[in-house]
Amino acid sequence: MSELRQRLGREPDGAQEPEEKESESENKLDGETASDSESKSEFGGAPPAPTSDDTPEVLNRALSNLSSRWKNWWVRGILTLAMIAFFFIIIYLGPMVLMMIVMCVQIKCFQEIITIGYNVYRSYELPWFRTLSWYFLLCVNYFFYGETVTDYFFTLVQREEPLRILSKYHRFISFALYLTGFCMFVLSLVKKHYRLQFYMFGWTHVTLLIVVTQSHLIIHNLFDGMIWFIVPISCVICNDIMAYMFGFFFGRTPLIKLSPKKTWEGFIGGFFATVLFGLLLSYLMSGYRCFTCPVEFNNDSNSFTVDCEPSELFQLQEYNIPLVIQSVIRWKTVRMYPFQIHSIALSTFASLIGPFGGFFASGFKRAFKIKDFANTIPGHGGIMDRFDCQYLMATFVNVYIASFIRGPNPSKLIQQLLALRPDQQVHIFNTLKAHLVDKGMLASSEDA
Structure with missing residues (x-):
């Protein structure tokens, strides 16, 4: 000190x-x-300087006669529409493009958070912080996405000898890569600055936990069907827009000190608007196989396919309306997709718990006296400013699917069986056959 x-x-x-x-x-x-x-x-004393939005000159000229409040409203609105249009375009381009976009967003978010730490760290001219941060990002991505490639591209991996070796020893290679970075960090320690260096080591790992893990979960959700990717993300976007709109026009009561501009009116209005939006969007998307079918890799065509027989989640069912509501709307039953019921849970989380990801980010920015993580998007700040709630939502969706939706995956079980030795496969075959005979689903050899 x-x-x-x-x-x-x-x-x-x-x-x-x-x-x-x-x-x-x-x-x-x-x-x-x-x-x-x-x-x-x-x-290191002085905090990083606040970032400012780099509003395009054409917008500055067009909105020069407006007050700062309305100018900000128009800038945010125009850029929001542009981002929504871009979102529709990448959905149209298919799963592979979506995965690449998720990877790009992950790298940009990591860069924005690490840059804040680097601005503090470089004042002491200590070595290797940024280099090691990017190295650890590479290691963690190799670990997570190597597992995903093995799970979803098993046949392709088994066809190629180098890929088969990398798959077999994947975890050992991942650990060896991480261990190399760990040793490099220890060798970079400088006397009298140990505490700061360990702060930055923890900074990097917490950033990896927040950014890489969550983006990996987003891709996992995508493989369960594009609807599990699009609906949650759209609900967060809707809540962000509607909470801003309700707060802008009707906001009077402050919600939380971390974000002084957030109001109870915006929070409550955003909740009801998001739940309604989630019901309508899930109804529209549930009728299309391209959204509801799991994303699978076709080994024959070496491309992704989204064609299947829709599960019960995406088949219209008739539900009885509670008597209290019947007396008001005069309907006894309603036909809807079961997924719409799940969408209520998703939209509720997006509007009640999701904003806490934004509050967390606000607290982080106030701790370092910065307005935004970066100035990438005029009126919105950095990419991390737009995805702070999305990452929290991705974790919830993944846990929700694992807890209430996903069952055993037959294709993955078959992939694992094919990787066994022939004698192990014969043993499992005989065990399964005996089980099906006991259940009466197969005739015994004596009966035949």
Whole structure:
């Protein structure tokens, strides 16, 4: 700490005083304690400079006569429509493009968070932080996506000798790669800066946990059917838009100190709008096999296919309406897809719990005195500013599918059986045959 104070003390007094005054005033506004200020000094004194939106000049000229409030409203609205149009385009292009986009978003989010840490870290001229961060990103992606390739492209992997070897020893290779990075980190430790270096080591790993793990779950959801990818993401987008709209026009009551612009009116209005939107969107999508069928890899054509016989989730069922509601709407039954019931759970989570991902991100940004993670999207900030709620939603969807939807996967079981030795396959065949004979589903050899 004494060495850190000396480093801070070497700054010119004239440059330091305004920052200290500004910091003190911001601490009063944000409710920071003395411990917050002390931890800030341990990370190199002055926090990163706030980022600003790089609004295109054509929009600045077109909206120059508006107040800042309405100018921001129009900029956010125009860019939101552009992003929604882009979302429709990548859905149309198919599963492979969606996976590539998820990977690109993951890398950009990682870069935005690591850059914040790097701005703190580089003031001490310590080695290898950014290099090791990207190396660990490569290692973790190799581990997660190697497992996915083995699961979903088993036949293709078994056809190629190099891929078969990589698949067989995948976990050992992943561990060896990570261990190399771990040793590199230990060798990079510099005397008198151990604490800061371990802070940054933890920073990198928490970022990997938040970004890489969640994006991997998004791709897993996609393989269960594009509807499990599109509906949750759309519900988060809808909630974000409608909460902003209700808050902009009707907001009066502050919701949470971390995000002073969030209001109860926007939060409640966004909830009801999102649930209704989820019901309508799931009804429209449940009738199309391209959205409801699991994404599978066709080994004959070396391409993805989404053709199947729809499961019961996506077949219209008749449900009895509760008597209390019958007296109001005069209907006794209603026909709907079972998936629409699940969509209520998804949209409820997106509107009630999903925003806490945004609140978490707001707390993180306020801790480092930055407005946005980056200025990639005018009026919206960085990519991470748009995906802070999406990552939390992806985890919920994956847990929800595993808990209430997904059963044993016959294709994966067959893949595992084909990887066994011939004698093991014969043993399983005889055991399964005896079981089916006992159940009366197969005739015994004596009866034949």
